[in-house]
Amino acid sequence: MSKEIILDHWKHLYANRVALMFSSEIRDLLSLSARPDIISFSGGLPEVRALNYQKLERYTQRALKMNGDISLQYGSSDGYYPLKTRLAEVMKLENIDANEEDIVITTGGQQAIDLLAKIFINPGDHIIIEAPGYTGALNSFKSYEPKIVSIPVDSSGIITSELEQKLKELKNKNIQVKFVYVVPNFSNPSGYTLSLSRRKKMLSLAKKYNTLIIEDNPYGMLRFEGKPIPSIKELDTESSNQNVVYISTLSKIFAPGFRIGWVVAPHPILEKLTLAVQSSDLCTSSFSQRIAYEYFSDPCWKENVIDFIKIYSARRDIMIKTLENHFPPGASWSRPEGGFFVWLRLPEFLDTKEILADAIRNKVAYVPGSGFYADNRGQNEARLAFCTENTENIEKGIKILSKIIKDKIKLYRSFK
Numbered sequence: 187m188s189k190e191i192i193l194d195h196w197k198h199l200y201a202n203r204v205a206l207m208f209s210s211e212i213r214d215l216l217s218l219s220a221r222p223d224i225i226s227f228s229g230g231l232p233e234v235r236a237l238n239y240q241k242l243e244r245y246t247q248r249a250l251k252m253n254g255d256i257s258l259q260y261g262s263s264d265g266y267y268p269l270k271t272r273l274a275e276v277m278k279l280e281n282i283d284a285n286e287e288d289i290v291i292t293t294g295g296q297q298a299i300d301l302l303a304k305i306f307i308n309p310g311d312h313i314i315i316e317a318p319g320y321t322g323a324l325n326s327f328k329s330y331e332p333k334i335v336s337i338p339v340d341s342s343g344i345i346t347s348e349l350e351q352k353l354k355e356l357k358n359k360n361i362q363v364k365f366v367y368v369v370p371n372f373s374n375p376s377g378y379t380l381s382l383s384r385r386k387k388m389l390s391l392a393k394k395y396n397t398l399i400i401e402d403n404p405y406g407m408l409r410f411e412g413k414p415i416p417s418i419k420e421l422d423t424e425s426s427n428q429n430v431v432y433i434s435t436l437s438k439i440f441a442p443g444f445r446i447g448w449v450v451a452p453h454p455i456l457e458k459l460t461l462a463v464q465s466s467d468l469c470t471s472s473f474s475q476r477i478a479y480e481y482f483s484d485p486c487w488k489e490n491v492i493d494f495i496k497i498y499s500a501r502r503d504i505m506i507k508t509l510e511n512h513f514p515p516g517a518s519w520s521r522p523e524g525g526f527f528v529w530l531r532l533p534e535f536l537d538t539k540e541i542l543a544d545a546i547r548n549k550v551a552y553v554p555g556s557g558f559y560a561d562n563r564g565q566n567e568a569r570l571a572f573c574t575e576n577t578e579n580i581e582k583g584i585k586i587l588s589k590i591i592k593d594k595i596k597l598y599r600s601f602k
């Protein structure tokens with residue numbers, strides 16, 4: 187008689203939400219992509235090697251030797267005030283007018299997303315998210331058990347006519363939408379940028395339907411070409427009734443290891459967010475915040491962002507060029523003007539989850555599209571991150587992928 191193998195003795199104890207924190211066979215496959223012999227287009231890992239390590243050592247020493255009493259101590263839950271001054275200066279460069287009182291610092295943008303979900307979502311509430319949308323947000327939202335309404339994107343970002351239609355439909359049923367979540371610049375995962383007219387439209391819809399926009403902007407400063415577009419936050423000039431909760435992070439313009447993000451929002455929301463920080467991790471690491479303060483007090487940080495832009499734009503260029511030269515007809519992709527990601531669409535009969543196993547066998551990884559949709563659409567789509575690998579590997583990896591895909595198409599046609 188075969189003996190039952192019990193994989194988890196505590197299954198009967200977990201909260202229902204654990205089932206919603208799905209891991210998947212994809213994630214298991216992708217864990218292989220961390221292997222050094224794999225060319226990885228999967229994770230959006232910033233090129234931290236481009237930072238000046240000598241300077242970082244100096245800042246770290248300063249944080250420890252001169253300010254150890256601050257750096258090694260608990261800090262205030264809303265964040266380290268001098269760093270807020272620096273973050274306000276960073277935002278000024280994107281024309282966002284905010285002062286220290288308008289900012290709460292969080293442990294990365296991811297914590298901001300999760301805590302905003304925590305303070306806004308009751309089970310069964312309606313929220314709206316662009317589709318495809320950032321998986322980190324999608325998974326965090328899911329665990330609070332909302333009804334997720336997906337609005338598709340095109341090359342100008344979330345399609346506001348569909349958003350309007352949906353808001354109207356829900357309003358007619360007396361349903362209050364809690365928020366609309368978008369990544370307006372070089373979105374993760376699509377690479378698309380929300381046009382100015384749609385930003386304005388979104389804002390007017392938020393006002394009309396009395397809801398919030400969560401504007402998540404980790405990539406705005408990593409623009410390779412074209413003119414910056416005002417953020418929705420910047421467009422929201424009414425001081426009495428602000429509809430935008432703005433999130434950003436130092437992960438992409440500095441380093442994700444420091445885990446520093448922040449939120450700008452109407453003060454009553456910031457108060458609730460600060461309470462949520464208290465019950466989540468008391469405060470963002472004082473040590474990280476102090477080093478980040480030192481880093482952003484040296485004007486050289488801007489030169490580093492320029493270095494990042496040069497590196498990423500060269501990587502994007504080679505990815506797009508190799509896709510153009512090698513991918514088969516019927517495949518299409520986004521052409522991002524910045525950020526980290528290209529969104530790939532294959533002919534509908536292809537399944538990017540299935541192809542991933544072959545790709546990994548051939549030592550290339552990417553993320554299949556379905557994880558970026560609340561309803562598992564996107565089976566013929568995929569996210570390709572160009573930020574991580576050098577140009578040589580990008581060219582090599584895309585050529586390998588193109589061969590696999592061409593073979594799959596040939597096989598499919600041979601059965602027709």
Ligand SMILES: Cc1ncc(COP(=O)(O)O)c(C=O)c1O
Nearest residue numbers: 294295296320369374435437447
């Ligand atoms: C759109 C978006 N939001 C938030 C995050 C979270 O970033 P972090 O927690 O490192 O600030 C990421 C990370 O990839 C992202 O792409």
